[in-house]
Amino acid sequence: YDVYKDNGDYQGVAFTLWAEAGTYRIKGEPKEALKRFRKAKRLFEAMEDKKGIAYCLTGLGGSLRVSRRYKDSLEHYTMANTLFRSLRDTFGIAYSYCGIANALRMKGKFKEALRYFRLATRNYKKIGDKVSYAYTLWGEAMVFIQLGSLDEAEKDLELAKTLFKETGDERGIIYYLIATAQIEFLKGRKKGALRLLERALKKATTFEFAIEKGYAETLLSAIGEKPEKLPLNLP
Numbered sequence: 001y002d003v004y005k006d007n008g009d010y011q012g013v014a015f016t017l018w019a020e021a022g023t024y025r026i027k028g029e030p031k032e033a034l035k036r037f038r039k040a041k042r043l044f045e046a047m048e049d050k051k052g053i054a055y056c057l058t059g060l061g062g063s064l065r066v067s068r069r070y071k072d073s074l075e076h077y078t079m080a081n082t083l084f085r086s087l088r089d090t091f092g093i094a095y096s097y098c099g100i101a102n103a104l105r106m107k108g109k110f111k112e113a114l115r116y117f118r119l120a121t122r123n124y125k126k127i128g129d130k131v132s133y134a135y136t137l138w139g140e141a142m143v144f145i146q147l148g149s150l151d152e153a154e155k156d157l158e159l160a161k162t163l164f165k166e167t168g169d170e171r172g173i174i175y176y177l178i179a180t181a182q183i184e185f186l187k188g189r190k191k192g193a194l195r196l197l198e199r200a201l202k203k204a205t206t207f208e209f210a211i212e213k214g215y216a217e218t219l220l221s222a223i224g225e226k227p228e229k230l231p232l233n234l235p
Contacts, residue, residue, distance in 0.1 A: 014043035014052060021059055026171070028210025030063040037063060054083035054092055061099045065106060066211060066235050074103035091132075094123035098136045101143075106235055110143045117143065134163035138175050145232055150183050157183075174200045174212045178219065182232055185223060194223060 021036035037059040044052030057080035064073040077099035084092030101116035117140040124133035137160035144153035157179055164172035181196035197220045204213035215234055222230045 010043050011047060011049070011052075014040045014047070014049075017043070018052070018056060018059065021063075025059065025063050025066070026209065028066075028214070030067045033063040034060065034067075050083050051087055051089065051092070054080045054087070054089070054096075057083070058092070058096055058099055061096075061103070065099075065103055068106075068235065070103050070106040074100060074107070077103055090123050090127050091129060094120045094127075094129065094136075095132055097123065098132065098139060101136075102139050102235075105139060105143055105146075106233065110146050113143050114140065130163045131167050131169065134160045134167070134169065134172055135175070137163070138172070138179060141179055142233060145179070145182060145186070150186060153179070153183060170203060170207050171209055171212065174203050174207075174209060174216070177203070178212070178215055178234070181219065182230070185227070185230060186232075190223065190227075194220065197223070 017036045017040035021033045021040065024030070024036065025033040037056050041053055041056035041060070044056060057076045061073045061076035061080065064070075064076060077096050081093065081096035081100060084096055097116050097120035101113045101120060104110075104113040104116060117136055120136045121133065121140075124136060137156040141153040141156035141160070144150070144156065157176055160172065161176045163169075164176060177196045177200035181193040181200065184190075184196060185193035197216050201213060201216035201220065203209075204216055218231060
């Protein structure tokens with residue numbers, strides 16, 4: 001950051017801020033992520049860099065979602081999608097469609113969310129993406145769980161697990177374990193659900209994924225104390 005700044009390389013500064021923001025987001029510090037995404041976005045705007053702006057908008061959308069600001073998340077992902085389509089950036093189009101779908105999912109608009117998850121899938125398949133496509137499958141599975149279509153959810157999760165393993169995505173495996181635990185619980189297999197959540201918690205603790213650790217702890221607590229209030233729709 002300092003080297004780029006000292007040399008007047010504001011594109012380098014913007015990319016560094018964007019990368020830092022992404023790290024804070026994964027660490028479970030959305031406020032710090034939001035600060036850096038906004039700073040990076042202002043720099044990209046000054047340079048009239050549409051792609052940079054669009055990727056900052058997706059970062060903001062994701063950070064706002066985990067901050068439970070779903071309306072704002074939807075607005076940012078929608079703006080990003082408009083820019084990506086104007087740039088014909090297929091990955092960006094897919095990624096922002098997935099973000100729109102997740103925001104709609106959290107707003108309880110499940111059938112509309114499915115439509116956008118499918119648009120994301122179509123675009124990811126065009127470019128052979130596996131990393132982000134796996135998270136689209138997870139998000140779609142969350143919708144199927146809400147709709148009571150557990151068999152469909154399991155199909156998505158099994159494919160997501162295959163992709164997470166293929167790409168070495170430990171964070172993705174945690175999401176798979178948590179979602180599968182939810183299904184196990186809904187099918188009346190409490191012990192199986194607890195085992196999966198304990199595995200998820202262990203992984204999240206080992207890799208210091210704060211948000212995912214919180215999800216696993218919340219679900220373990222709910223199953224033990226208030227199973228009727230088990231959260232099923234995670235941001």
